[in-house]
Amino acid sequence: MSDALGQKDSYTQAHARRVAAYAERLAQRMGLPNDQVRQIALGGMLHDVGKLALSDRIFSSKQTALSEDLLDEVHSHPLIGAALLRNISCDNAIVEVVLYHHERLDGSGYPFGLGADEIPFNALLVSVADCFDAITTDRPYQRRKSRAHAFSIMNQMAGPALPRDMVALMIEEVRTHGMESNMSAPPPLPRAANG
Numbered sequence: 001m002s003d004a005l006g007q008k009d010s011y012t013q014a015h016a017r018r019v020a021a022y023a024e025r026l027a028q029r030m031g032l033p034n035d036q037v038r039q040i041a042l043g044g045m046l047h048d049v050g051k052l053a054l055s056d057r058i059f060s061s062k063q064t065a066l067s068e069d070l071l072d073e074v075h076s077h078p079l080i081g082a083a084l085l086r087n088i089s090c091d092n093a094i095v096e097v098v099l100y101h102h103e104r105l106d107g108s109g110y111p112f113g114l115g116a117d118e119i120p121f122n123a124l125l126v127s128v129a130d131c132f133d134a135i136t137t138d139r140p141y142q143r144r145k146s147r148a149h150a151f152s153i154m155n156q157m158a159g160p161a162l163p164r165d166m167v168a169l170m171i172e173e174v175r176t177h178g179m180e181s182n183m184s185a186p187p188p189l190p191r192a193a194n195g
């Protein structure tokens with residue numbers, strides 16, 4: 001699924017790999033059991049899998065602000081991803097990460113606007129990794145921030161949007177072991193010669 005997403009948008013696939021790695025590192029730093037670390041890593045890898053169903057206009061857009069229609073479509077990707085994974089009987093702990101990774105503690109997230117105690121722990125952890133990678137990598141509409149600037153943005157999100165303890169440990173982890181490489185996109189899948 002992740003490779004299929006890479007055929008549509010190589011940034012999203014490389015992002016998924018980095019988010020999986022950051023989320024796994026954060027889960028290990030938090031001392032979570034191995035089974036849970038694995039669920040979190042897989043949830044990180046698959047968190048944006050619902051973007052498979054988004055129109056190509058979204059991936060090619062270089063606009064900072066998408067039209068309302070396209071924004072609604074983007075906001076549906078957690079629901080689409082969760083439905084895709086439920087169809088193949090994926091572990092519910094992984095489905096929850098995909099479904100809730102854009103929820104925020106203050107209720108400002110999507111697709112449900114859940115409150116702090118309604119968002120599953122694993123989804124919050126992957127959100128921390130997701131935000132950090134989004135801030136520190138180039139996107140078509142946004143240049144990456146320096147590590148110090150990224151830490152300051154993450155510290156502003158700690159409390160209202162993301163759990164303070166997870167953000168503090170994410171920053172500590174990156175200070176200790178560094179950032180994931182931005183060059184982690186795998187080679188393209190083989191294509192048939194005659195289409």
Ligand SMILES: [Fe+2]
Pocket residue numbers: 047048077101102
């Ligand atoms: Fe997402």
